[in-house]
Amino acid sequence: MNKKLEKAINTQINFEIESAFIYLAMKNYIETLSLDGFVNWFDIQFQEEMAHAQKFMDFVNNLGGRVEITNWESPKNEYKSILEVLETSLGHEKEVTRRIHNLMNLAEEEKDYPTISLLHWYVDEQVKEEDNFSRLIEKVKLVKDAGLYILDKELESRTFVPINPEK
Numbered sequence: 001m002n003k004k005l006e007k008a009i010n011t012q013i014n015f016e017i018e019s020a021f022i023y024l025a026m027k028n029y030i031e032t033l034s035l036d037g038f039v040n041w042f043d044i045q046f047q048e049e050m051a052h053a054q055k056f057m058d059f060v061n062n063l064g065g066r067v068e069i070t071n072w073e074s075p076k077n078e079y080k081s082i083l084e085v086l087e088t089s090l091g092h093e094k095e096v097t098r099r100i101h102n103l104m105n106l107a108e109e110e111k112d113y114p115t116i117s118l119l120h121w122y123v124d125e126q127v128k129e130e131d132n133f134s135r136l137i138e139k140v141k142l143v144k145d146a147g148l149y150i151l152d153k154e155l156e157s158r159t160f161v162p163i164n165p166e167k
């Protein structure tokens, strides 16, 4: 496997795992607000980030590369409100998108077609990730207090959808 890409993908694997733990910390902060729907939603978000990391790990392993797990920063555990959690999440997803696009630039420079093909999935996924948080922020602003309870009920129905290995 291309060594430059192996190194860059390893960095991203660890950033996806770091993302998972950021959302896990958020989920546990939200537990203190007793917003069970948001707790469920962020639990799914945690699982999705681990699935993003796993998809990259499978790719590296399938190509005979080496996955290296590193340390990462402790996530933030305290927030002031659900809105702060969501705005922080959107900012984080924009950073993920920036990193995925940089990876795509590198894969294109290196003419590494398998990595380019893989990264198309992540480029599309990031559009959804940013859209999810943008919409939630707008909804929370709209519904404020009374409506928050109704929105919370809606979020309880989110389920984990495993990544389709055929795509």
Ligand code: FEO
Pocket (backbone or CB within 6 Å): 016, 019, 048, 049, 052, 093, 096, 129
């Ligand atoms: Fe794995 Fe939320 O990006």
